[in-house]
Amino acid sequence: MSCHIATSAAATQYTSELVQNAAETEALPGLRADGSQSIKSMSIRSRENLAWQIELLDETGNVLSSHTFATTDATVKTISEVPYYFYTYTPSEEWCIPHTKDYQTDIAVRNLSTESKTAGSDGELVLYIKYCA
Numbered sequence: 001m002s003c004h005i006a007t008s009a010a011a012t013q014y015t016s017e018l019v020q021n022a023a024e025t026e027a028l029p030g031l032r033a034d035g036s037q038s039i040k041s042m043s044i045r046s047r048e049n050l051a052w053q054i055e056l057l058d059e060t061g062n063v064l065s066s067h068t069f070a071t072t073d074a075t076v077k078t079i080s081e082v083p084y085y086f087y088t089y090t091p092s093e094e095w096c097i098p099h100t101k102d103y104q105t106d107i108a109v110r111n112l113s114t115e116s117k118t119a120g121s122d123g124e125l126v127l128y129i130k131y132c133a
């Protein structure tokens with residue numbers, strides 16, 4: 001079994017302002033919906049301490065699996081004098097990515113906080129998905 005980490009691009013993915021319950025959906029390079037992979041863990045690195053939900057979507061945008069992070073789940077680390085909030089989840093059982101299409105699968109990040117996520121670099125969010133095939 002070979003494992004890899006799919007990472008969103010801070011400058012181009014998950015950059016929108018997100019009001020409460022709004023989500024942004026992206027396809028992460030390497031993460032496929034062809035039934036050959038499973039998710040082992042997921043992490044968020046964010047400039048803002050907000051409540052998040054990560055959602056694995058099918059080809060029509062329906063949620064197949066999800067995990068919610070509370071603001072209290074965050075660990076704060078300072079990188080180059082900038083505080084970042086880290087949230088990590090390792091499911092007790094891996095999330096199998098079903099065969100829903102023959103290319104990249106979509107992952108949504110939803111803001112569950114009453115405060116909005118800031119757009120652009122001030123609201124930087126990077127998603128890390130460890131997957132194995």
